Amino acid sequence: MAEDFDVTPFDVEGQVDYDRLIDKFGTEEIDEELKERFFDLAGDENLYMKRDFIYSHRGLDKALDEYEEEDGFFLYTGIGPSGKMHIGHIISFYFTKWIQEKFDVNVYIQVTDDEKYWDRDITDEEIDKYAEDNIREIAAVGFDPDKTFIFRNREYMGHMYDGIVKIAEKINNSQAQSVFGFEGSTNIGMNFWPAIQNIPTFFEDKRCVIPAAIDQDPYWRIQRDIAEKFGHKKTAAIHSKFIPALTGPEGKMSSSKPKTAIMLDDSPEEVEEKVKKHAYSGGGDTLEEHREEGADLAVDTSFQWLRNLLMEDDERIREIAEKYSSGEMMTGEIKEILVEELNEFLQEHQERKENADELVQQMMYDGELAQEMWDRNIDLELQR
């Protein structure tokens, strides 16, 4: 199976040296062997991982060992409700959902309506509005409503404060400041945040696996330092690369800069206009130049998005890569393909969001896992 993943010779990375990030953060590459093992256990291939968009990890091998030994693992991710969500936000949830589906594990999704209040100049009303909207987007991803718990920190705090007290006692100001970059001007809420961020990694007596972009890795150093003091396992992580902004690999997709991102509620027409107007092209400046030199796939947003996020068909993406890089396919053509794929993806997502009332209710309150969580009080015990 493994041989097939390397679908193109065009395994190009744009502006970021991802190998260096692995060195920098001290994580491990997801090599062919681990990838094969992951797919074997899943009984399926995952688009993002086979295209090496998901490419680094910490302790994933251990989580798989434990899965095979039937100790299992669980997934934890989250969202900060400070804006509408774009396609970059939701991909990580789709990946998480894929793991849940294939490995039949629980997923905990923390909605950080406290942290966003501390971190941004934002009102309660805005936080409420975005939390409700973001939760619907996430529910629309299709998580198992009986194995998924979406919780707003402010609402669930009473059930996890005992555990948070224990974690907070094990983190000092210097550690929090060195890991999160806090300063004297940081408010004491934000300074307390690491304790709240960590508590879900202790929700089950199994290894927690966190899917996240690789730059998030350092924020889990504290968990790895303290987990075993409470008789828990160090959290594992699966790291993605960064999704380039629509406007090109230098920028960051941002909800507040609409042209850099495809929003989850963009209409087909908006998608078409944004892609045609703003999608950064790696093609030649002139027709002549393009026909001669072809496109630079590494910086071409349309190609990167199609390859990393959207196009399941290996043959087809290989063909696009060949034709576009050789100059046979024009930027206009690949943009058409991107528009089509994006709109298909968004249409399905939007339909599910439209009908997500019941799913939201289940994942927050009425599903099996949610009910269990509302009956629990999360506490930790020091191993002495």
Next chain:
Amino acid sequence: MAEDFDVTPFDVEGQVDYDRLIDKFGTEEIDEELKERFFDLAGDENLYMKRDFIYSHRGLDKALDEYEEEDGFFLYTGIGPSGKMHIGHIISFYFTKWIQEKFDVNVYIQVTDDEKYWDRDITDEEIDKYAEDNIREIAAVGFDPDKTFIFRNREYMGHMYDGIVKIAEKINNSQAQSVFGFEGSTNIGMNFWPAIQNIPTFFEDKRCVIPAAIDQDPYWRIQRDIAEKFGHKKTAAIHSKFIPALTGPEGKMSSSKPKTAIMLDDSPEEVEEKVKKHAYSGGGDTLEEHREEGADLAVDTSFQWLRNLLMEDDERIREIAEKYSSGEMMTGEIKEILVEELNEFLQEHQERKENADELVQQMMYDGELAQEMWDRNIDLELQR
């Protein structure tokens, strides 16, 4: 009325220059005029205040204005459950109860089972044990069970976290560090503590009045900085002097050093033995010297405790002061009086503690105020 308070010419202070503390903390003396007004409104005199043991304040005059205008005020105090309670701990609760009784106001008592975990090397089991015991001691003081809410932070957190989030956003690390002396080695729980300590001052839309020893005053600076941002009043405070240790004015009463303190559960025999053995005497070293020079009332624990905490009868304490300071009364005699007064006080207290089950239940859960508080969610709104 006011003239009568100054019962003795022996208005002596021991080692501490209490006027300097007023200057240092920028508080105000409770002068004769304010004292008279307070007693008039209360319809009664208070032992601790008439002896100037309660001697300084911040905003008490405003609280009394508002009381007269029928806006009212409420009382807030607390206990850190890290040990058994001694007589020094309970006096402040007796004063608080006196104010409640005379002014018919609500009292909130925060049991800081989170802060003590962060501040001390103490287990959950110890905290639980002391919290239960301390709460019984406090209930035994005789607060109005329908106007008193005793809450353990860990248990009540879910009802006040929204408000705490708002407070925490208004305090930065530098402020918390300068007021509380936090450092890099302080854990992030303790660093967050100011937000939790402050929330009860916002429990009602009236002025909060905090009875505490004067050295606690700086910890409320933050509340006074932020209160009006939330449309609330700055908290007022009524300050006591320090109660000298049994072993003398240099020491501090401490539950962990039994000979320095009378514990609330000491038996009459233990009280007698402790006082006779350890009560620091201001009397002369020899009979001759004592008869000649008399006792130094300023450093004599027996006299200080009797005058400040125990002996209601103005005539009698004046007589003791005269006789003891003149050398007519011996140390052994004043110790006898102290033993008698202490044992009377403790016996009544212990009896009420013995029968406090129902009171505890009411003040924590079933009384009118408690029920109201368990139905509430405390949140704050910024005034924009």
